[in-house]
Amino acid sequence: MSLVEERSGVVLSQEDFEELDRHAIRTNEALRLEFIDGKLGVKGLPDGDHGRISEWLTRLCIQADSGWWLYPEQGLHVEAYRKGNARPDGALARSGTFVGQGEWASTDGVLMVVEVTSGDSDTNRRDRVEKPRAYAESEIPVYLLIDRDSCEVTVHSQPDGVRYEQRVTVPFGKSVALPDPVGIELDTEPLKEWVG
Numbered sequence: 001m002s003l004v005e006e007r008s009g010v011v012l013s014q015e016d017f018e019e020l021d022r023h024a025i026r027t028n029e030a031l032r033l034e035f036i037d038g039k040l041g042v043k044g045l046p047d048g049d050h051g052r053i054s055e056w057l058t059r060l061c062i063q064a065d066s067g068w069w070l071y072p073e074q075g076l077h078v079e080a081y082r083k084g085n086a087r088p089d090g091a092l093a094r095s096g097t098f099v100g101q102g103e104w105a106s107t108d109g110v111l112m113v114v115e116v117t118s119g120d121s122d123t124n125r126r127d128r129v130e131k132p133r134a135y136a137e138s139e140i141p142v143y144l145l146i147d148r149d150s151c152e153v154t155v156h157s158q159p160d161g162v163r164y165e166q167r168v169t170v171p172f173g174k175s176v177a178l179p180d181p182v183g184i185e186l187d188t189e190p191l192k193e194w195v196g
Helices: 014-026 048-064 123-137 189-194
Strands: 003-005 011-013 032-036 039-043 068-072 090-094 112-116 142-147 152-159 164-171 175-178 184-187
Touching (some): 048 184, 112 123, 123 142, 123 164, 164 175
Antiparallel strands (some): 003 011, 032 039, 068 090, 152 164
16 A cells, blocks of 8 residues: 655555545535645636636537547546546546546546646646646646646647657647647637636
């Protein structure tokens, strides 16, 4: 059993972490727990603008390929050589990819993961540092970060098992390519309306 020591000195097992996450969901507390790179993290729940951005992106993905679905909050094992689980805001995969896998699914078949910043205190460390590394280690082809703090979209691609070799950042209002296997030209103009 792998143990994690929090800054506070509390030791937490993977099983305890998963139970805490289930409790937060059942009791409708405004947080999500993640276990990335051997560290416990807390993620704020999305607001209405966050939800609208997810809706917009889901529609674009389905228009590009009707066999895709942008799974919201799908738990993923993001461990190449470290133990970890993450709940991206969206995981783009073929419909049915996660059937029978339970709460923490394999990243096999995931074409892209999406994070939309929530403005909480961990955003920089979690969404801009830890998650790109964890997703690249898991060899997820594309990581899309919609950064409401900086009003920018960053597309990470070409994972080499350690990091993403390609990173393109554009301000809201510009178009950016989501490379293969996604293959969508993303017009980010609508995002200007949902920064709040």
